[in-house]
Amino acid sequence: MMSKLIMLTLAQTADGPTPPTFWMPTGASAHASNVDSMMWWINLIMWAFLALNTVLTVYFVWKYRHKVGTKFRTDGPDHNGPLELAWTVGPLLICIVLFIFGFKGYLDVRTPPKESYDINVTAYKWGWQFKYPNGAQSDDLVIPAGKPVRLVMRASDVLHSCYIPAFRVKQDLVPGRYTYLWFQSDFPTGMDQPTDGHHLFCTEYCGTGHSNMNRRVYVLPQEQFDAWTTKQANWLDEIPEEELYWKAGPKLYARCVQCHSLDGTKGIGPSWKGIWSRVTGGEGSNGAFADGSTYSGLIGAGKQYATAEDYIRASIYNPGEHLVQGYGNVMPTFKGQINDKGIDALIGMMKKLDEFDPKTGAWLKTPPTASAK
Amino acid sequence: MTTLPARPAAPTYDTPESDNYLTHDKGFLSWILTLDHKRIGVMYTASVLLSFLVGGIFALLVRTELLTPGRTFIDADTYNHFFTLHGAVMVFLVIIPSIPAALGNFVLPVMLGAKDVAFPRLNLFSYHLWIAGAVCTVVSLVMGSFDTGWTFYTPYSTTTTAGGVIPVIVGVFILGFSSIFTGMNFIVTIHKLRPPGMTWFRMPLFLWALYSTALIQVLATPVLAITLALVAVERIANVGIFNPAMGGDPVLYQHFFWFYSHPAVYIMIVPAMGIISELIAVHSHRQIFGYRFIAFSSVAIAIFSFLVWGHHMFTSGQSSLMNTLFSAISFSVAIPSAVKVFNWICTLYKGSISLNTPMLYALAFLILFTIGGLTGLHLATLNTDVHLHDTYFVVAHFHYVMMGSALIAMVGGLHHWWPKMTGRMYNEKLGMIACTLVFIGFNVTFFTQFMLGSHGMPRRYYDYQPEFQVYHVISTIGSYIMAGGFLLTAGYLVQSLVSGRRAPANPWGGATLEWECASPPPYYNFHEAPKVGEPYDFSNLKWDERGEGYVTVKPAEAKA
Numbered sequence: 001m002m003s004k005l006i007m008l009t010l011a012q013t014a015d016g017p018t019p020p021t022f023w024m025p026t027g028a029s030a031h032a033s034n035v036d037s038m039m040w041w042i043n044l045i046m047w048a049f050l051a052l053n054t055v056l057t058v059y060f061v062w063k064y065r066h067k068v069g070t071k072f073r074t075d076g077p078d079h080n081g082p083l084e085l086a087w088t089v090g091p092l093l094i095c096i097v098l099f100i101f102g103f104k105g106y107l108d109v110r111t112p113p114k115e116s117y118d119i120n121v122t123a124y125k126w127g128w129q130f131k132y133p134n135g136a137q138s139d140d141l142v143i144p145a146g147k148p149v150r151l152v153m154r155a156s157d158v159l160h161s162c163y164i165p166a167f168r169v170k171q172d173l174v175p176g177r178y179t180y181l182w183f184q185s186d187f188p189t190g191m192d193q194p195t196d197g198h199h200l201f202c203t204e205y206c207g208t209g210h211s212n213m214n215r216r217v218y219v220l221p222q223e224q225f226d227a228w229t230t231k232q233a234n235w236l237d238e239i240p241e242e243e244l245y246w247k248a249g250p251k252l253y254a255r256c257v258q259c260h261s262l263d264g265t266k267g268i269g270p271s272w273k274g275i276w277s278r279v280t281g282g283e284g285s286n287g288a289f290a291d292g293s294t295y296s297g298l299i300g301a302g303k304q305y306a307t308a309e310d311y312i313r314a315s316i317y318n319p320g321e322h323l324v325q326g327y328g329n330v331m332p333t334f335k336g337q338i339n340d341k342g343i344d345a346l347i348g349m350m351k352k353l354d355e356f357d358p359k360t361g362a363w364l365k366t367p368p369t370a371s372a373k
Numbered sequence: 374m375t376t377l378p379a380r381p382a383a384p385t386y387d388t389p390e391s392d393n394y395l396t397h398d399k400g401f402l403s404w405i406l407t408l409d410h411k412r413i414g415v416m417y418t419a420s421v422l423l424s425f426l427v428g429g430i431f432a433l434l435v436r437t438e439l440l441t442p443g444r445t446f447i448d449a450d451t452y453n454h455f456f457t458l459h460g461a462v463m464v465f466l467v468i469i470p471s472i473p474a475a476l477g478n479f480v481l482p483v484m485l486g487a488k489d490v491a492f493p494r495l496n497l498f499s500y501h502l503w504i505a506g507a508v509c510t511v512v513s514l515v516m517g518s519f520d521t522g523w524t525f526y527t528p529y530s531t532t533t534t535a536g537g538v539i540p541v542i543v544g545v546f547i548l549g550f551s552s553i554f555t556g557m558n559f560i561v562t563i564h565k566l567r568p569p570g571m572t573w574f575r576m577p578l579f580l581w582a583l584y585s586t587a588l589i590q591v592l593a594t595p596v597l598a599i600t601l602a603l604v605a606v607e608r609i610a611n612v613g614i615f616n617p618a619m620g621g622d623p624v625l626y627q628h629f630f631w632f633y634s635h636p637a638v639y640i641m642i643v644p645a646m647g648i649i650s651e652l653i654a655v656h657s658h659r660q661i662f663g664y665r666f667i668a669f670s671s672v673a674i675a676i677f678s679f680l681v682w683g684h685h686m687f688t689s690g691q692s693s694l695m696n697t698l699f700s701a702i703s704f705s706v707a708i709p710s711a712v713k714v715f716n717w718i719c720t721l722y723k724g725s726i727s728l729n730t731p732m733l734y735a736l737a738f739l740i741l742f743t744i745g746g747l748t749g750l751h752l753a754t755l756n757t758d759v760h761l762h763d764t765y766f767v768v769a770h771f772h773y774v775m776m777g778s779a780l781i782a783m784v785g786g787l788h789h790w791w792p793k794m795t796g797r798m799y800n801e802k803l804g805m806i807a808c809t810l811v812f813i814g815f816n817v818t819f820f821t822q823f824m825l826g827s828h829g830m831p832r833r834y835y836d837y838q839p840e841f842q843v844y845h846v847i848s849t850i851g852s853y854i855m856a857g858g859f860l861l862t863a864g865y866l867v868q869s870l871v872s873g874r875r876a877p878a879n880p881w882g883g884a885t886l887e888w889e890c891a892s893p894p895p896y897y898n899f900h901e902a903p904k905v906g907e908p909y910d911f912s913n914l915k916w917d918e919r920g921e922g923y924v925t926v927k928p929a930e931a932k933a
Contacts, residue, residue: 025829035760053718060726064725072725076724078662091708095753102753103755169759175618177624205453208450210834
């Protein structure tokens, strides 16, 4: 009977996400209506008891106010067994009902259907990487509409937590373990505008960039989703070698921008400004490392890194080996995330940094036309 | 017909006690090396209030930064340090010691009609440990502070580059022992120093609450000490205990930490409930409704508190079975809490209510604790918690309980016993205004945060989505109103020390023993052992026009 009432109060609309209400944001998953009706009932209990307590308190204080100097009343009861039993058992019953319904809803959130679409998720300080079964990767989460999706999640450094308010789901990512999260959204959002889609937040405190780990969740119809993953899997391959540094460079740099500036601002990691001069024996090549070595001492024929490219590649794949003085060992490895072509693109960008906007990393030149080629 | 032995006449305004605990000895050393529980209580109170100022300033800085998305006036790292310091200072230096160590130290022996606690030297030592813990926190600030959140979650806390993690862990370790010693002292005092005639069920309810609290302090705090020691070992010696990179388990840390820190929540709220029982009974001048239910519910909460820690970890990766069990047990805490609230409200029924400042705080507590307690239902229910976990909803919930309830009760208790502690009355009118400001400011600040959280705003965020800004601005304005209320409070309390009216022995009409000795109490509390009566029998009290306080009279006279 109670579940019927819940259905009446908040019938899930089949034609679109539920609109935001006084308490809840827009709801766009199968779990959302469940959680929202539970919230609605608990809120009702809260308001009812709050009103009862407040009204009684205010009324009693006014009714039984004492005039200084007059006699104290002595007719108040000092206990009442049945009444006290009632307000022990009453709340107990309410709690049992809440527990049972919360538990049932929770089982749904925790138990993915057998036929789910798996996406691998890695959270790191401070970003997300989503890997799709066909090898495609993305920084924002893109999911097919109308299909249960299961996230297989791990963290590469500290605790993180994946929270999608519109789906009412959340799960911590724990280094050294896999955790799972599943949901299904039936309503495509499109992904043309940055404001399309839903929020995805990190909700486990993880340091400086914690609040910048917010990404979007885009829901696409199945055909569009398939087309997107196919394109995403091959995007680097389709770019000609000579256009790589300005087409792919800024896109890849978006993963670096949180820690590495282009304009010389000191961030979590060293700025890229002047990096090519430093690693090729130019200005700044005597810059020191935490272990006492210098750029010119490490890079060059016969040294640890034969070429500057070798050094850059090693710094991205194995960032902890040589730390620039003044910076901590915080960068995760990008091995398996950025392939050799991607490294080429980043190195190409480093070589021609003056062609890029020092704040945004956008390429400042106009693309060469076919004739200029 | 038998006549009752005459009680010593309560001193009135024109016969101030010249020799009291404040004037008994002079000089700095007479304070810092005192064994007098009253002086230790006063020093604790001053220290805790000073820490409250520091923690409050950090809170205001955090709220101010959150006025706009992105940078308002400090960078992300500074923000992370500030919210961490706010939490750590408020939890470890303010709320945990505020009621038991500060007010409890002063009130407990007097309520028992005793000269002091059972182990006065241990009592002083626990205060010195508190100072040592506070000094460690300051050292941490100098060495680069810490940005781990007050929860010190691993592996972030064992890998962060902030320089002050080890000193603050040492500080919290030491503060833990301060808390354990206070708890031990109170347990022994209540067992051994109750005067003849004071059976367990004739004890003021504040003592029941302090007793329950002391049990939790003694049993739970060692776990925190061990846990933090392990964090330090991992950070210094790279022994893998919690960091998976070295073979440890971060979820294990959460179990250890909450095994202490959930009971710690009750170290904060149970004594607050004790204060509220006193305030409501005394200012309603009426036998408390359901004495035994209130007393037993304190003990019940103390026991349940050890069984619910896992509800902090519903999304941590802990198994679904564990989550289910912890959800079920967590609901059980709601029952004794609800029992207490209903009993307090029924104590108002047919009372003789004087709406003094302490009573106003008690009424504020009733409303705020109702909200704080009931929003616990949202968080104990599994599927709603998954949505609300680690959002501002949780922040609002625990501020309603920790600040709106525990701290408000502490401030109410401070106003209640202020005349006893200092021998001075404060300005009632300003007290009522300040309490109203705090109440309004508090709700504006934190009710807004419930809505922030349920709309999806995660906690510990430096930067946020523009759609949340309106809530953040309202919340920040509320925090300024609250700050205004507390500044006003500080103002009139200090003013009362300078020029306040001399306090009578019993300004509110209380029937517990502390109102029978002078204000401020003599060095040994009572000139002769007081006669123990019912703690909530107000029939022998009569208003004395001349002393502007209550005096105890023979039953026959009270009827006249």
